[in-house]
Amino acid sequence: MSKKQLMTTKITKYPPGEIIIWLFIMAELMVFGLFFAAYAVTRIDNIELFELYQQNLDTTAALYNTIALLSSSYFVVRSVIAIKHNQQQDSFKWMVLAIIMGLVFIIIKTDEFAHHVSNGITLSTNTFYMFYLSLAFFHYLHVILGLIILSVIARNINKGAYSAKEYTNVETGASYWHMVDLVWLILFPLVYVM
Amino acid sequence: MKYTSQMVAKPYFIAAIGLFVGQILFGIIMGLQYVIGDFLFPEIPFNVARMVHTNLLIVWLLFGFMGASYYLVPEEAETELHSPILAKLMFWIFLIAGAATILGYLLVPYATLAEITMNDLLPTMGREFLEQPTITKIGIVIVALAFLFNIGMTILKGRKTVINLVLLIGLVGLAVFFLFAFYNPDNIVLDKMFWWFVVHLWVEGVWELILGSLLAFVLIKTTGVDREVIEKWLYVIIAMALITGLIGTGHHFFWIGTPGYWQWWGSIFSAMEPIPFFMMTVFAFNMVNKRRREHPNQPAVLWALGTGVMAFLGAGVWGFLHTLSPVNYYTHGTQITAAHGHMAFYGAYVMIVLAIISYAMPMLNGRKAANSAKSQIVEMWSFWLMTISMVFITLFLTGAGILQVYLQRMSDNPLPFMVVQDKIELFYWLREGAGVVFLIGLIVYIASFFIGKDEAEPNEA
Numbered sequence: 001m002s003k004k005q006l007m008t009t010k011i012t013k014y015p016p017g018e019i020i021i022w023l024f025i026m027a028e029l030m031v032f033g034l035f036f037a038a039y040a041v042t043r044i045d046n047i048e049l050f051e052l053y054q055q056n057l058d059t060t061a062a063l064y065n066t067i068a069l070l071s072s073s074y075f076v077v078r079s080v081i082a083i084k085h086n087q088q089q090d091s092f093k094w095m096v097l098a099i100i101m102g103l104v105f106i107i108i109k110t111d112e113f114a115h116h117v118s119n120g121i122t123l124s125t126n127t128f129y130m131f132y133l134s135l136a137f138f139h140y141l142h143v144i145l146g147l148i149i150l151s152v153i154a155r156n157i158n159k160g161a162y163s164a165k166e167y168t169n170v171e172t173g174a175s176y177w178h179m180v181d182l183v184w185l186i187l188f189p190l191v192y193v194m
Numbered sequence: 195m196k197y198t199s200q201m202v203a204k205p206y207f208i209a210a211i212g213l214f215v216g217q218i219l220f221g222i223i224m225g226l227q228y229v230i231g232d233f234l235f236p237e238i239p240f241n242v243a244r245m246v247h248t249n250l251l252i253v254w255l256l257f258g259f260m261g262a263s264y265y266l267v268p269e270e271a272e273t274e275l276h277s278p279i280l281a282k283l284m285f286w287i288f289l290i291a292g293a294a295t296i297l298g299y300l301l302v303p304y305a306t307l308a309e310i311t312m313n314d315l316l317p318t319m320g321r322e323f324l325e326q327p328t329i330t331k332i333g334i335v336i337v338a339l340a341f342l343f344n345i346g347m348t349i350l351k352g353r354k355t356v357i358n359l360v361l362l363i364g365l366v367g368l369a370v371f372f373l374f375a376f377y378n379p380d381n382i383v384l385d386k387m388f389w390w391f392v393v394h395l396w397v398e399g400v401w402e403l404i405l406g407s408l409l410a411f412v413l414i415k416t417t418g419v420d421r422e423v424i425e426k427w428l429y430v431i432i433a434m435a436l437i438t439g440l441i442g443t444g445h446h447f448f449w450i451g452t453p454g455y456w457q458w459w460g461s462i463f464s465a466m467e468p469i470p471f472f473m474m475t476v477f478a479f480n481m482v483n484k485r486r487r488e489h490p491n492q493p494a495v496l497w498a499l500g501t502g503v504m505a506f507l508g509a510g511v512w513g514f515l516h517t518l519s520p521v522n523y524y525t526h527g528t529q530i531t532a533a534h535g536h537m538a539f540y541g542a543y544v545m546i547v548l549a550i551i552s553y554a555m556p557m558l559n560g561r562k563a564a565n566s567a568k569s570q571i572v573e574m575w576s577f578w579l580m581t582i583s584m585v586f587i588t589l590f591l592t593g594a595g596i597l598q599v600y601l602q603r604m605s606d607n608p609l610p611f612m613v614v615q616d617k618i619e620l621f622y623w624l625r626e627g628a629g630v631v632f633l634i635g636l637i638v639y640i641a642s643f644f645i646g647k648d649e650a651e652p653n654e655a
Contacts, residue, residue, distance in 0.1 A: 023476075024430045027469045031438070034462050123455040130455045 016080075017172030025179045028142070032183050035138070036190060039131045046127055053128040054192070061112055062192045065105050066184065069143075072101035073181045076150070076174045079157075086164040088157055095154040098177070102147045109140050132191055139183055146180045149173045195557040197268040199275035204558045205285050206261025207551045211640065213254035213292070214544075218633050220247040225626040229619055238300065245299050245325050251539060252323065253292045258547030259368075259404055260288075260341055263361060265554045266411050267345050271352025276344050284340050291333040295326055317378055321389055324375045331375055338369040356425040357414075360432055361407035367400030383451035390446045398442060398467060398509075401543065402435040405505070406474070408546050412498045412553050413478065418486035427477045435470040442467050448519045449526060457519040464517040468510030471542075478502035490652045491556060491564035493573040493642075497549035500581060504541025512537055512588065524603050529618075530595035537588040540580075548639075555643070561651055568646030576642060579635030586628035594621035 015022050043050045079094035116133070123130050153173040156162060162170055195201075224243040226233045234243075268275045275281060298307045304325070311327035313319045318328045326334070342365060349358050374391040410428045414421055444460025478499050489495060512534040516525040525531070552573065556565045564570065602614045609617075 018426060020426050020430050023473060024434065027434055027466070027473075028437075030469070031462065031466045034465065038458060038462060124453045130458065134455070134459065 015175070017168060017175045021172045021175050025175065028179060029183070032135075032138075032186075035131075035135055036186060039135065039190065042127060042131065049126060050128045053126065053132075057132070057192050058112055058115070059192050061108050062188055065108050066188050068101045068104040068108070069181045069184050072098045072105070073178055075101065076177050080167070080170055080174050083157065083162050083167045083170050084164055088160060088162070091162070091170070092154060092157045095150060095157060099147060099150050099154060102143060102150065102177075105143055106140070106147070109136070109143075113137070113140075135187055135191060139180070139187055142180050142183065146177045149176055196272075197274050199278045199281075200265050200268050200554075201558060202275065202278050202281040202285070203261040203265035203554060205282070206257050206264065207555060207558070209285070209289055210254045210257035210261060210547060210551070213250050213257065215636060215640070216296075217247055217250035217254060218629075218636055220250065222626070222629050222633060225622070225629045228615075228622040229626065242299055242304075246296055248323055249299070249325065250296065255543050255547060257288070258543075258551070259365070260284075262408050262547065262550040262554075263341070263345050263365065265550070265558075266361070266408070267348050267358055268352075270355045270358045270411070271349050273348060273352035276347035276351070280340055280344050284337050284344075287333065288337045291330055291337075295330045298327065299325070316376065318376055321378075321385075323393055324389065328376075331372075334372065335369070338372065342366060342369055355421070356428055357407045357410050360403050360410075360428055364400045364403030364407065367403065368396060371395045371400060386450040387447065387452060390443055394443045394446055395440070397538070397543070398439045398464075399436065402439060402470065403432050405501070405542055405546050406431050406435070408550050409474065409478065409498060409501060412494060412549050413481045415553060416487075416489040416491065416495050416498065417481045417484065418489075419481045419484050423484075424481060427473070427481075431470050431473045431477065434466075434473060438463050438466040438469060442517075445517045445519075445522065448522055461518045465514060467517070468506065468514050471506040471510035475502035475506045489563070491553060491570070493565075493570050493577065494549060494553035496574055496577055497545055497552050500577060501541065501545040501549055504537065504545055504581065504584070506541070508534065508537030508539070508541035508588065512592075515592075524599050525595065528595045528598045528602075529591045529621075530599065533588045533591035533595055536591065537584060540584045545581075556651070564651045565642070566646035566649035567652050568649060569642050570652075572638060572645050573642035576635050576639035579638060580632055581635075583628045583631035583635060587625050587632065590621045590625040590628060594618045594625070597621070 075094045075098035079091045079098060082088075082091035082094055113136075116129075121129050121133075123133055150173055153170055157170070220243050223234060223238060224240060224247055227235075227240045227243060231240075264275060264281055298311075302310070304319075307327060308314075308319050311319075311329045313328055316328050318331055319325060324331075345362065345365065349362055371392055374388045377388050379385050379388065406428055410424050413419065414424050441459055442464035444456040445464035447456035447460055479502065482495060482499060516522050516530050516534065556563060565573070597618050598614050601609050601617060602611060
């Protein structure tokens with residue numbers, strides 16, 4: 001796809017995708033928002049405990065995961081642009097790449113969880129781990145759900161179900177995936193870095 | 195009506211309404227016992243009246259769900275019901291078992307009932323809402339299995355729709371979670387925890403799927419809006435209901451001895467439980483606004499819209515009021531809970547069952563789509579009488595609850611339970627008054643089936 005093509009791709013409908021997914025995204029963001037707010041408020045009261053145990057988290061792994069999710073989101077964008085130009089094969093390839101990067105996230109995160117479990121860390125270890133494990137696992141489940149959605153869309157693209165005229169479902173799935181990405185972009189600095 | 199086998203729904207609906215009357219009568223008796231403690235004592239003690247009131251509610255709603263499924267599933271699957279005979283047989287088994295159980299509660303002391311029904315072989319009795327003798331519980335499982343087999347086979351051989359699929363998942367969940375009623379561990383913490391697997395995961399989990407699918411069915415039929423649009427809403431509503439409802443079980447785990455993280459999990463996820471109910475309200479009004487037809491059965495549309503609003507208020511808003519753990523620390527087990535319970539059950543489950551009965555009954559009685567105009571007006575009166583009186587029952591109980599929390603748990607000199615009960619007596623009298631109006635509404639509702647029976651139905655506009 002040429003640079004010109006990329007530049008000329010406009011958002012034809014706002015918000016993109018099905019309106020109902022935006023209701024869902026808003027609801028999901030409210031749940032995460034509440035959890036983040038609870039984390040932040042509790043951290044103020046337990047700052048030493050949080051800072052001590054935050055050091056045990058694997059920031060490098062989290063950085064790789066950030067790169068994985070960001071690139072995955074980029075590939076989803078390319079997939080949407082491709083389908084808008086009726087390039088189904090390209091769209092399929094980009095979507096598969098997005099799924100692969102999502103799987104990279106799952107592998108790295110599973111390894112992190114396994115590490116914590118082997119060290120005997122549970123939700124009851126302390127307040128920090130309660131928040132960290134809850135938030136990370138809840139987000140992890142969303143990545144899995146997002147990957148299922150992207151996989152269904154990829155299969156449909158491959159079957160020729162979408163085209164330049166009908167691509168609403170691709171945008172719908174992409175919107176959800178960006179939400180999963182966005183939540184991670186808050187979770188990463190809030191829980192790992194700050 | 196498209197398929198003759200849908201007729202099996204009719205006895206289920208009639209039984210549901212009959213048991214509903216029983217439930218309300220016992221509610222009135224119990225409401226009076228709040229203020230006149232020895233009313234009908236020793237014939238019907240308070241604990242027995244309460245057991246009958248709550249058990250009848252569950253049983254009649256189950257009759258309603260089953261009737262609704264027998265009506266809806268063949269029409270959605272575009273095929274006759276797999277076995278109408280099995281459905282009729284199960285109806286009588288369930289009705290007789292239910293009636294025998296209620297009579298057992300009323301006629302013999304509970305301990306004797308446990309002895310007669312050989313509870314000691316597999317002890318499951320003695321827990322709130324799950325008071326049924328073990329033998330009745332086994333009967334419920336058999337009826338549920340036969341029902342699921344019948345519905346499942348019908349869906350398998352016919353057209354697969356999202357409504358049927360969601361309904362089936364809800365019904366399977368209902369049966370599966372009921373199995374926890376047989377698990378009765380010695381450890382009281384585990385006992386309470388798994389008890390909620392039945393109670394919470396029914397009403398704040400899988401029942402919401404049943405509610406969503408019934409609402410979607412009535413809306414498709416009465417508004418003529420595209421199935422695809424309604425199905426997308428249904429997907430999102432049930433996804434949200436499950437995300438918030440399943441982990442939201444944690445709001446029952448605050449004070450029973452479970453790990454501390456449930457304070458957070460329970461508070462956060464259950465605080466989000468109003469969202470799917472709010473979506474249902476928006477969904478119902480949106481679909482009715484986008485309607486492509488003026489359905490001649492106006493009460494059915496009214497019940498459907500009412501479900502959206504009242505479920506959001508009762509289950510959503512009144513649930514949220516006391517769901518956060520620091521708030522629940524004070525409100526736990528007070529009249530605030532009773533207020534929430536009344537409006538949530540009425541708004542979410544009573545109203546949706548009445549909506550589907552309202553939609554289906556004219557056809558089951560041989561009409562084309564609706565009752566006569568006169569009958570419809572009477573039914574809509576019953577809607578307003580029952581709904582408004584339920585709002586007042588809820589408000590009076592909330593008033594009682596707030597006072598109770600303050601006097602008993604928050605003031606500088608906390609008073610004993612019974613002293614506080616005396617002080618909030620006025621609210622109980624007001625609640626009883628609203629309860630009587632509810633009963634009048636129910637009588638008007640039943641009258642609507644007999645009024646204008648011979649008159650023609652209004653034409654579709």
